[in-house]
Structure formats: structure tokens, C-alpha cells
Amino acid sequence: MGWQSRTRTLQVFDTELSADTVEWCPLPQCSHVLACGTYQLQKGDEKQTAENCTAPSRIGRLYLFDCNPQPSFIPLLTETQRIDTPAILDLKWCHVPISERPLLGMATASGEIQLYKLMESQQGTCGLEYELSTGLGPDRLALSLDWSRGRGESSDVRVVSSDSSGSLTALSLGEASLTAVCQWKAHDFEAWISAFSYWDTQIVYSGGDDYKLKGWDLRMGPSSPTFTSKRHTMEVCSIHSNPHREHILATGSYDENVLLWDGRNMKQPLSETAVGGGVWRLKWHPSQEHLLLAACMHNDFHILHCQKAMEGQDAPCPVLASYILHNSLAYGADWSRLPLSNSTPPSPQEPPQTSVGLTESGGHLRIQYESPTASFDTSLEDDSGQYLPDQCSLPEKSSVPDPVSQSLSCLMATCSFYDHMMHVWRWDWSPEDKQKPSEPVPSS
Template sequence: MEENVSNPTSKHIETLYSFNTTYGADSVEWCPHVQYQNFFVCGNYELDETNTESVQKRLGCIYLFSVNCDTGLKLHQQVNTVGILDLKWCPNLVQGSSLLGAVNSDGILEIYQFEKESLNLLTKYVFNPNTIESILILSLDWSTGKYENDQPLISCSDSAGNIHVLHFNTTNLTVESFWHGHTFQAWITAFYYWDTNSILSGGDDALFLVFDKRIKDMPVTKNKEHGAGVTSLHSNKSKEYVIASGSYDENIRLWDIRHMKRSTDIFKMPGTLWRLKWDPFVQNFLLAACMLGGVHIVSALTNHPMGIVESYYEHKNISYGADWSFLDKNEVEKFNSAGNVVIGTCSFYDKLLCISKTYCDF
């Protein structure tokens, strides 16, 4: 298996709107639900330089936006919080409601209900409330990426290397499973959507682990192929067995979960990977946020070598967040400029959120 090297030339992604965030922006997530697909959230955080305590404090907020070809980019709400480290919408409506999960620097998972164009805190779970040392909850994922459920599971990873699986029931969060997975920070956790007993995790120890939550403590597979910390994992909801991973080693890897000894494909990107997202339409393309190396759309067709098809370099300092909108092509066509898909991206130190339009061969 050869390692491909990309050619990071600028291509055709056109900025529709931009917004300067209060703090460093690290997460963009589009609402997947039909009636709200023009809405998205942006999470951000910043170290509190005025804090004199020994434990670092992070300030943050969640912005709720919409985009419309007539009214443009509209800010509906700013929810002031501590530092936001990850945001994810539940893929399915839960008892008719759109739910947003947020994890933060105070070691808390929060669930917001989206209604009447605003986010309202529904419930929360505080991890390690009696611990003096600050634990950051670094990532979350919902179990319903493929199969709908009114009582979904949520996996979370933390800065101590732990993995948590929680059960959401109406308005309550309870811990179903917990185990220690990584020596250092567990940067990412995700469900294998085809069998949600399988929990994926990646850490700063460069390990890619697969756990069965019914067994917990011992991983069923332990892969050491990544050359540095594993930062992103995403299960493909339409192609069984396929998983994408990203790493500080600047490579995207594709995996077959049945044969985890070695990745099935590897592609060198022009920067460190932080976010990888399968497209929501055909799951043949990956949106990749590469920190100092730009944001890119990568073709990842079965039985074809991976390759960059579009690149975006408006973000100058740490591209952390990237997500596809779920807007269909008829809605996308209403926005000026060529293309059939809208994406959202954000960067940290330049505090920049961008909404852009491009073309992808779905």
C-alpha cells in the first residue's frame, strides 16, 4: 500500500459569509433535521487570562446561526458557557425534538433542546464532580448515526484517557459504561454505527482502539499504525465496516473494522488532521480540517485511491472545525456562486467562522 502525497493547490470553494467569533472557534455542526437544515452551531473557547487560580479556566460560548439566501447569515443566540470542546446534534429527532450535545472544559456533558429558534438546556451530566484536578471532556458522539432510537447512547472521551457511555432517557443522563482507554488524552471517541456495542477511540498515545462496551476494560482491537496522536474517527453509515481516521501524523486512513491489523488505504494531507466528516449524502467524500494545512474535500470512493478534490485556505491559524450542511441542492442553488453543497468551517487563533459553497460530484 503506497502512501499518496497531496498537491495542496487552491481550488474552487467560495466564501458566502464570514463571522468573527468572540473566542477561538473549534467546532461547527449543522443541524441534520429537515425543518432546521439551514441552522448550525459554532462552539468556541479561550483561556481566562485574568484567572489567578492554579487550575486553568476556559471561557466559551455556543453560537446558533441560520443561513438564508435572502437574509444571509443570521445570529439567533449566544449561549455563554465555559470552554466548548465538541458539539454534536443527535442524528434523529428524539420524541419529536432536535437535541444538541455539548462537552466542555468543566467536565460536563450538556444536552440542549432546539425549539423556536433557540437552544434551551434540557439536562446535563457532571463527570468526576468531587475531583480537584480539572478533567476536560474532549469529544462526544451519538449512537444513532444509522439506526434511530428515542433513547440514544452518547459516548464521551476525556483528558485523562477515559471513555464514558451514557444513556439518554427523556430528560435524564445515566452512565451505562466507563473504562480507562488511553495513557494520555483520549482526543476522540465514536460509535461504529452498524453495531453500537462497538466504541472507537483515539488518543494522544497514538493508539486506535475498538472496545465492546459489554466487555469494557480490554479493547477487542488495538492498532498502533498511526505515527502520532489519533484525533478524528468517523464510521461510514452507508458502507458497512468502513471507518475513517485522522491523526497528528497528517494522514487520513481508511479501515475495515473486520481486519484491523492494517489500514486499507492511507493518504498524506498538507497538515495535521483534527476533524474528518463523511458527507451526509452518499458518504463517498470526507471533509477534513487540517489545522495549519487548510480545509479539504477528499474523495474516498471504494476501490479508488483517495485524493483531494477541493481545498480552502481562508483560515490562517488552526482550522479545527468543519462540517457539511444537509441542505439539498435546490436550496443550495438559491445562494449566489456555483456549487451544489454548503459547508461550514472555523479556525481558532484568527477567531473566524466561514460559510462557503462548492461543488462535489455526489
């Protein structure tokens, strides 16, 4: 069976400061909530002398949005809150409610892990309230964080964070505290990423500026790693444990490769896929175990099909779709859990569009500004006004396995750095219609 892939931009939002992380709330009752974090380096006064020169400051802003994916609702996103913060390097929602509230964790340039709880106002909108924070130590940036309960299990909630000193910190969440359980030197330079195994939350993975991928068992103490891999040839900056398949781990690096691993054998990866850009973030799909979203810095965003690799077939993962409409470093990416209708409505002032297969024909970008909300809609059309899917390099259709047994529609949020833009877009993957409408029979 042939399959048809289509991506479509729904809304674009200018974050003003450089955007580097986006996260949809994973809790079903709050899956309409989207958070976006920014990072801006403010350089000191150029007239300052070397003696009185101060270190550059790093500022950030946390945005909160409400999303309504109904076809009749435009714009899709409504900004509900913005909070000025230290520069944000990572955001993660806890997959289980804490004290009956969704909880958002934030890794900041001030070296803190900050927690915010999501509250609902009397008007029915959601807003974040500061809950608590803990410092990782002086003169360091918190670079990443991960929650231990990525599979939605609620017992013994913990956080792991990595920082610019090369250290990892394991933290325990209490009723009113976030306490460091242990901290250790894990990498020679920046520890860009840290992540739990969601199947055994005593296991932690880390990647650093020293090109190394390491594993740690918290039960054994952090004196030495359980393994050290130099399989990546540059900085390791993304790791994500598969919440649906035990032992499966995805890692990404500045070396422009995504590696899939079986955690029981970290000597050799299951597969290696070149994606053409440094892999800053990796996200497994919320329900489809074989779909992986990759933010590839200099080469946009890609959806990989990992089924054959997970089954032990030593081959690169096919790229099912690519989203190419960002104009800067592709940093933040996440899947939404919101259900989507099978049809996509035309944008305002846009002619009705016809879904077509993947083609090689050229297109042009039309941008329509909606200045009151600092957002605009983007569409890719040909000269006749018909929709063209984003161009992407796909394997031959015969080599791409069916991703699911039926059509799949997904909502995504992605963000890019220097152009300070966040995009919300959808991906539709469906069987090609083999039955063409019958030709009218001319009358005799």
C-alpha cells in the same frame, strides 16, 4: 469526462472567542440551523505568586444561527442566539428527535456533557434551551462526544464521550436523565476522540495522545480492547464511522494522515492519504458515501474522494477541493443538508463573476465588512474582477473518478481557532462544458 471544482465563500462570522467546532442540525425540518462552539483559555494574573496562583479558567460561548441559502437572501446567516458556557471542545446534534425535539450535545472543559433542546418561538425563530447535564468526573475536560444513532435510527439512544484523563464514558439517554452506564481507562494520556460504529452501536472506537487507535465492544465490557492499532505515528484525534457503507471507518492524526479502514480487519488500513496538517475532524458527506471532509489544522480544509479506497484499491484518496481562506488552525467542519440552487449570486457590491476552471493564475483577497452583524463577505478575484477558485493541489484529472453522476453543490461551515472565525462556503462540482459558444461568422 472532465470535472470542474469551485469553492466560494458566502459569509464569514467573527466569533470573538476561539472557534473550534461547528455543526449543522441533521434533522430535515431544522437543517437551516447551525451551531458553533468556542473555547478560550483565560490565564491568571501575571502578578500572582506561585503560592496563590490559580489554575487558568476556560470559557466558551455557544452560537446559534439561522441559514437561508436563497440567492436573493443576503446575508446568508442570521445569529439567533448566543449562550455563555464553559469552554466547548465538541458539539454534536442527535440524528433523531428526542421527545419530538432536536437535541444538541456539548462536551465542555468543566468535564460535563450538556444537552440543549431546540425550541421554536412564537416569532418563528429557533432557540436552544438547557435540558440536562452529567459530569464525567473531577479534574477532567470532556474532549469529544458522539451519538449512537448516526444513521438516524431511533431506538436506544446513547452517547459516548472521551476526556482528558484518558477515560471513555458510555451514557444512556432516558426521558429526563443522561446516565453513565460504564466508564473505563482507555488511553495513557488524553483520549482525544471517541466514536460509535453506526452499524453496530455496541462497538466504540477511541483515539488518544498515546498514538493508539482502539476498539471496544460494550457487550464484552471495557476490560480490554478488541484491537489496538499503532498504525498512526502521532496522537489520534479524529474518527468517523461511515453512515452509508458498513464497516468503513475514517481516522485522522497529528501525523497528518487520513486512514481509511475496514472494521473487519483493523491490522492494516485500506488507504493512507497525506493531507499536510494534523487532522482534527473528519466528516462523511450526508448522502454521498465516498466524500470525506477533513479539517487539517495547519493545512486548511480538504474534500477527499474515497471511492477507490473503499473498493479495496490500495491508493491515497484524491483531493477534490481545498478551502484555504482561514488564517489559523483549521478545527471545526461540517456539511449542510440544505439544498442549493445551481447558480451562485454575486455578493453585494461585487461585479458579476464568471466561473472558470482550476487555474494557476494569482489572485487577491477583497474583504467587505458588514459591521452591524460582525460578519463580512470574502471573494477571491483577479485584477479584472473575475472569480478565481481557491487554489488547491489536485491529482491529474484522469486519476480523479467521477464523484457523482451529475453536478453536486454543497454548503459547508468551517471554523478556525486563533483568528476566531467561522466561514460558510459552497462547493460546486460539475462536468466541464465541452461545447464552446460558436464564433460569430464575419460578414463578407
